[in-house]
Amino acid sequence: MPEPSSSASSDPARAPLDAPALAAALTSGSGLWRSLEVVAEIGSTNAALLDAAAGDAPEGTVLVAEHQVTGRGRLDRTWTSPPGAGLTVSVLLRPDVPAARRGWLPLLTGVALAEAVGEVPGVRASLKWPNDLLAADGAKLAGILAEVGGGAVVVGVGLNVSTRADELPDTATSLALAAGHPVDRAAVLLGFLRGLERRYLPWTAALGDPVLTGLARDYLAWSSTVGSPVAATLPDGSVLEGIAESVDWDGRLVVRTAAGTVALASGDVRHVR
Known part of the structure; x- marks a missing residue:
């Protein structure tokens, strides 16, 4: 993986994430998360973690990029964001659940992301099946991409945080635009990853049962589809x-x-x- 960067942004809203502080806050007492690394630039966080999975990287590995240059969405679409303007994060998971139930993993991720974004004052969000987080007006806030390889599932999230309207396609928006005020990227990232752990561990313990764990109920509550x-x-x-x-x-x-x-x-x- 690329080396972490200490470069600073001239825009306070796009200041670099504090990787050591985030890693300590996330992994302390966690039953899932083992490591968190932040890199300045990368081709694709998902591709990097798929390579790591093939090398037996453990479940609970988290990779965050300040800038992703060859990011992919579903259906081989490209996904880009200005440096420091969003959250580009991938996680390596090894769910021991029946293969058919793995279809719930991006939906589970969406619920965790929606709950974290819902903590931002002024933001109302919903989930569009199977992988988009939408603002109240239907504009896209985030996308989710799950890929399988190396005996693992790598789930990537791209969330627009401080992205301006002139930096976005007409169909997209950002948390700052939706909220009308700056948003703390680090707080959203930690909230999302902690929420993902709270949902993922019971879901795997129940062999991917979406009803017993309440996942199906909660997904439907967030769904606009x-x-x-x-x-x-x-x-x-x-x-x-x-x-x-x-x-x-x-x-x-x-x-x-x-x-x-x-x-x-x-x-x-x-x-x-």
């Missing part, structure tokens, strides 16, 4: 339209269409207004 008309572009390019009715035991989106009910394991979902 379930109950909405949706149009889903499927991997083969076809488009499926209907009403999103629920999320099933394996994390699939259940959509009622004119031809019947379909459970989607993947797809690019758009809310139809």
